[in-house]
Amino acid sequence: MAAALALSACSSSSTGTASTSAATGAASAAATSAPLDASLTGTITAGGSSAQANAETAWITAYNAQVKGVTVNYDKSQGSGGGVTNWLAGSYDFAGSDSPLKPDQVTAAAAQCGAGGALNLPVYLDGVAIIYKLDGVTKLNLSTETIAKIFSLAITTWNDPAIVADNPGVTLPATPITTVARSDGSGTTQTFTNFLSQAAPSTWTFPASNAWPVTGNVSSQKGGSGVVQAVGAGSGTIGYADHSAIGDATAATINKVEFSQDAATAAFAAAATTVPTGTGDLSQKIDYSKLTGADVYPIPLVSYQIVCTTFKDAKQAELAKSFIGFVASSVGQKVAAKNAGSAPIPDATLTEVLASLATVK
Amino acid sequence: MSDKISVQSAPPSSAGGSGSTSTKTPGGSPQNAAASRGGTRVRPGDFIFRFLSTGSAVLIMIILAGVALFLIISAIPAITADWGSNDQLNTGPTAAFPNFWAYVGPLIWGTLWSAAIALLFGAPIGIGIALFISHYAPRRLASVLGYLVDLLAAVPSIVFGLWGIIVIRPFLIPLSDWLGANLGWIPIFGGPVTTTGSTILAGALVLAVMILPIITSISREIFLQTPRLHEEAALALGATRWEMIRMSVFPYAKSGIVSATLLGLGRALGETMAIALIISPAILVSVKLITEGQNSQTIAANIALNFPIATTLQRDALIGTGLMLFVISLVVNSIARIIVNGKPLGRKKKSTPAGPRTPGPLSRVPAGDFASATALDVVSGSSRAGKPGDEGPTPEEDIEGARY
Numbered sequence: 001m002a003a004a005l006a007l008s009a010c011s012s013s014s015t016g017t018a019s020t021s022a023a024t025g026a027a028s029a030a031a032t033s034a035p036l037d038a039s040l041t042g043t044i045t046a047g048g049s050s051a052q053a054n055a056e057t058a059w060i061t062a063y064n065a066q067v068k069g070v071t072v073n074y075d076k077s078q079g080s081g082g083g084v085t086n087w088l089a090g091s092y093d094f095a096g097s098d099s100p101l102k103p104d105q106v107t108a109a110a111a112q113c114g115a116g117g118a119l120n121l122p123v124y125l126d127g128v129a130i131i132y133k134l135d136g137v138t139k140l141n142l143s144t145e146t147i148a149k150i151f152s153l154a155i156t157t158w159n160d161p162a163i164v165a166d167n168p169g170v171t172l173p174a175t176p177i178t179t180v181a182r183s184d185g186s187g188t189t190q191t192f193t194n195f196l197s198q199a200a201p202s203t204w205t206f207p208a209s210n211a212w213p214v215t216g217n218v219s220s221q222k223g224g225s226g227v228v229q230a231v232g233a234g235s236g237t238i239g240y241a242d243h244s245a246i247g248d249a250t251a252a253t254i255n256k257v258e259f260s261q262d263a264a265t266a267a268f269a270a271a272a273t274t275v276p277t278g279t280g281d282l283s284q285k286i287d288y289s290k291l292t293g294a295d296v297y298p299i300p301l302v303s304y305q306i307v308c309t310t311f312k313d314a315k316q317a318e319l320a321k322s323f324i325g326f327v328a329s330s331v332g333q334k335v336a337a338k339n340a341g342s343a344p345i346p347d348a349t350l351t352e353v354l355a356s357l358a359t360v361k
Numbered sequence: 362m363s364d365k366i367s368v369q370s371a372p373p374s375s376a377g378g379s380g381s382t383s384t385k386t387p388g389g390s391p392q393n394a395a396a397s398r399g400g401t402r403v404r405p406g407d408f409i410f411r412f413l414s415t416g417s418a419v420l421i422m423i424i425l426a427g428v429a430l431f432l433i434i435s436a437i438p439a440i441t442a443d444w445g446s447n448d449q450l451n452t453g454p455t456a457a458f459p460n461f462w463a464y465v466g467p468l469i470w471g472t473l474w475s476a477a478i479a480l481l482f483g484a485p486i487g488i489g490i491a492l493f494i495s496h497y498a499p500r501r502l503a504s505v506l507g508y509l510v511d512l513l514a515a516v517p518s519i520v521f522g523l524w525g526i527i528v529i530r531p532f533l534i535p536l537s538d539w540l541g542a543n544l545g546w547i548p549i550f551g552g553p554v555t556t557t558g559s560t561i562l563a564g565a566l567v568l569a570v571m572i573l574p575i576i577t578s579i580s581r582e583i584f585l586q587t588p589r590l591h592e593e594a595a596l597a598l599g600a601t602r603w604e605m606i607r608m609s610v611f612p613y614a615k616s617g618i619v620s621a622t623l624l625g626l627g628r629a630l631g632e633t634m635a636i637a638l639i640i641s642p643a644i645l646v647s648v649k650l651i652t653e654g655q656n657s658q659t660i661a662a663n664i665a666l667n668f669p670i671a672t673t674l675q676r677d678a679l680i681g682t683g684l685m686l687f688v689i690s691l692v693v694n695s696i697a698r699i700i701v702n703g704k705p706l707g708r709k710k711k712s713t714p715a716g717p718r719t720p721g722p723l724s725r726v727p728a729g730d731f732a733s734a735t736a737l738d739v740v741s742g743s744s745r746a747g748k749p750g751d752e753g754p755t756p757e758e759d760i761e762g763a764r765y
Contacts (some may be wrong), residue, residue: 079669083675104449104672178556178653183642185454185670210670211454218654219557220641222666226526230641233531234557 036066036326042319047075048083048096051187051224051242052124052303054208058339063326070319080187080303087306088112093320095306096124099188099210100283109308116309117278119351119360123327124303124336125343128192128263131249132238134158134175140252141166144224144298147254148200150238151179151300153216158236173236180239181212181232183220188227192240199288199298242301244341254298264343270296271347280309280329280356282349300343309360321360328353429687436681439674449674454667465682468648471657472686475565475636476629478650483569483629484622487576489615494577495584496606505579515575522638525567530558530639537562537651541686552652559641561656567635568669572625579624583617584610616700623697627690642666660686 046056053076078086080097087095088108100120101109109118132140137158142150142215146162149155155162157170182189189212196204206213212220221230224241228249228357231239243251243259257263271290275283282303291298305324311317326332333344345353440461444450458464490510494503535557541554591609600608611618642658648654664679671679 081670081672083670085673101673176553176556182556183637184666185672207452207456209453209456211456213456214677215643215645216654217652218554218641218643219555219559220643221557221655222560222637226638230557230559236556294640 025045035074036063036322038067039069040068040322042071042315042321043154044070044072044093044258044319044323046073046092046094046096046305047078047082047086048092048306049080049124049187049303050076051126051244051301052096053096053227053243054074054244054340055124055336055342058335059323059327059332061063061339062332063323064336066083066326070323072323074227079185081185084306090312093307093311093316094324096303097306098303099190100281100284100304101277101306106277109306113308114310116359117281119281119307119356120277120283120301120304121307121328121356122272122282122284122349123305123324123332123347124352125264125268125345126303127243127259127267127299127343128188128195128240128299128301129243129246129249129251129259129298130238130240130254131228131246131251133234134236136175137170138250139167139173139257140169140250141254142252143255144199145203148196148203150177151181151196151240152206152214153179153218154203156217161342175236178217178219178234178237179214180219180221180227180234180237181214182223182227183212184222186224187299187303188224188240188242192299194286195288195299196312199291255292257294257297261295261337261341261343263295264300265346267291267296267300268300268343268349269346271300272302274352278309280359282352282356299351307357307360314361317361321357325354325358328344335357375384376381390750432680432684432687435677436684437677439677439681442674445652447674449672450678453670453672453675455675455678461678464644464678465645465685467646468658468660468663468682469645469689471561471642472630472659472689473662474648474657475561475568475640475659476626478561479572479620479629480626481569482566483572483625484576486569487573487621487625488580488618489621490573490577491580491584492606492610494581496602496610508577510574510577513570513629514578518571518632518634521567521571522635525558525563525635527637529567530560530563533560533563533566534558540651549648549650552649552655554651555641555653558593559639559653559656561738562639562649562651563642564636564656567639568629568632571635572628575628576621576625579621580614580618583614583621586617587613599695601680620697620701623693623700627693627697630686630690631661632659633665637662637665 001102027342041042053074056074056076057070060074063072064070074096075083076096080095080099083092084097084101084105086092088105090112097120101118103258107119108187113353118204127179132141134140142163143166146155146166148163149160158175158177159332164172190208190210193204193208193213194207197206197208199328212218219230219234219237219239221227221239224245227239227241231237232249232284241249243264251259268284268304270287270293271287272284273287274281275285277283282306286300286302288298290296291300303329307320307324327336328345328350333342333350334343377655416565439450442450442461444455444458444460444464451458455464490506494507494510498506537554537560540550541552544550545554548755587610592605595605595609596602636659640656640658640662642656642662643654644658644663645655647655647657661683664683668676668679
């Protein structure tokens with residue numbers, strides 16, 4: 001059954017160019033993840049990151065096709081922070097979070113999970129897209145430095161020499177630039193400001209933060225959809241959002257790299273290193289300075305599922321291991337890629353996730 | 362009609378009597394005691410009903426006290442923390458603030474400012490609608506309009522928010538451009554003019570629509586209570602319709618209008634989702650109406666936007682801002698109560714001889730309970746001398762019609 005699904009997911013994958021790696025991915029998944037135990041019954045309660053929400057829906061549907069007795073409830077209304085809080089309080093079996101646990105949360109997790117603490121398992125990969133609306137300009141390329149200047153409000157018109165230099169041959173109007181950011185705290189903002197503060201430290205003097213740090217002529221909107229809406233409704237607007245959520249909006253290329261699932265996966269493979277907070281933990285640190293090649297997307301966005309190493313209830317541990325094991329299989333990654341537009345996590349990392357997951361009890 | 366009224370007024374009478382004499386169980390209702398002494402079947406029901414109503418009254422006070430206590434206890438760690446050096450507070454949304462008061466101050470301003478603008482637009486229109494329904498509209502139209510305005514209250518605020526984003530924001534952009542170009546020298550129209558339209562002006566206009574139902578329905582009830590004799594006296598003295606309204610309706614309804622407005626203000630202060638969706642917020646004190654980045658954030662919207670990512674202490678800080686909103690709402694509602702208690706109670710005393718049994722319980726009815734006030738007026742209205750004249754104000758039937 002699992003193999004059949006793997007094959008069908010593989011054959012229906014839209015990323016035809018990556019067929020070789022996809023095929024090997026399916027093979028390694030079959031090797032690393034045990035077939036799902038269809039006899040499990042119970043309820044998994046989880047919640048957190050809204051970026052993961054579409055992927056969670058796809059995962060749950062695909063998972064339930066095989067394991068009918070397990071109900072998975074994922075509450076995206078809490079956001080990453082609320083998800084972690086509820087998980088720390090013992091309400092959730094796992095939390096979805098756009099950032100790994102912070103030091104104080106690691107301490108709190110030790111109290112909740114016992115001596116082994118918690119595991120941050122990277123299971124979701126997307127990219128932060130730079131979207132814009134500028135009448136008459138359908139293709140736009142921005143260098144990292146120019147993005148930092150635009151979003152720090154150092155550049156205020158579209159025909160600024162810096163933007164012109166990034167777009168030879170394109171006629172840019174003298175329209176004022178309006179930057180659009182998130183008004184609510186967000187993992188997307190955290191990722192984007194991380195990127196800016198590392199990739200353009202001399203231009204971007206603001207801290208990396210989950211709340212947009214620039215004040216001034218900034219349009220702040222609630223949620224990624226709010227940003228996409230405001231960019232689309234305005235004129236001369238530019239904003240950032242999860243790539244899987246931008247819809248029809250026009251995305252700029254960053255350093256001439258266009259977002260694709262392959263480019264995001266390649267970026268993760270090239271720049272992510274594991275910075276564990278404990279044994280088996282897989283918190284990732286992205287080194288954005290490595291993301292300068294033509295085939296890697298410069299702003300990958302990683303999201304995690306966070307579990308205890310030792311569950312209070314062994315039955316729940318079994319259920320969570322089964323579900324997350326599916327999520328972290330290359331079948332699960334393809335399901336999310338197809339239905340939620342996310343990029344698959346590289347196989348090497350998935351193998352590590354499954355190995356860490358195996359230690360959960 | 363009078364049968365119905367006596368039925369209506371009976372339960373409050375016994376409830377009010379029991380409320381005031383809850384300790385004296387046997388002699389709770391002296392008049393009825395003798396009559397009902399023989400029938401012991403009535404007494405368990407009496408006891409249960411008194412217990413339930415007293416219990417409900419006590420419960421709501423316990424809940425209110427519990428909420429206040431929760432807010433205070435949760436807020437204390439954030440209020441007392443050193444925001445500059447605390448790792449949880451010097452990051453993210455609370456990073457730029459030296460202490461709690463620097464954080465909550467601009468939020469309080471934004472809350473009051475947006476609500477004030479909303480009132481500026483909402484109150485005159487709401488009162489105008491109420492006046493139209495009560496004194497100008499034909500009966501059929503009045504009832505439909507009243508129903509529609511009440512329906513407006515049932516629209517969820519997130520729908521208002523989406524309406525604000527998709528309709529009102531683009532609609533106001535040309536106006537903002539014009540104001541910025543021609544009146545930009547006035548501080549409230551200054552600053553870089555918006556391009557996405559997510560201004561406090563757009564938010565406040567949507568808020569104004571949201572507070573219309575409460576202002577309209579309360580004002581309408583008050584206007585309908587204007588003594589017919591006053592109105593007809595004014596008309597008989599040669600007043601036009603407008604002069605009659607100015608001389609007899611407005612003076613009579615003044616306190617009611619004020620309290621309707623203040624209750625609308627209370628609604629505006631606490632509105633969350635529409636504001637969170639529409640306005641591009643910043644935590645600063647600003648009076649600018651049409652800018653992108655200088656719209657003062659409100660307390661409720663700020664909580665909604667930042668709660669999901671808050672650290673433990675940031676959450677406490679947000680709860681602290683909620684405590685401030687709680688206090689502000691309490692003050693506003695208290696003022697509304699005091700004002701509405703002023704005049705109508707005096708009027709009720711005058712009507713005491715007309716209805717011997719009603720004044721006691723009704724004077725104890727919370728001042729905001731306009732349904733009871735209306736019920737009282739229907740009682741006294743039955744003794745009104747006015748006949749529906751040719752050009753006279755709305756007949757009694759229209760009042761009923763306007764209500765539903």
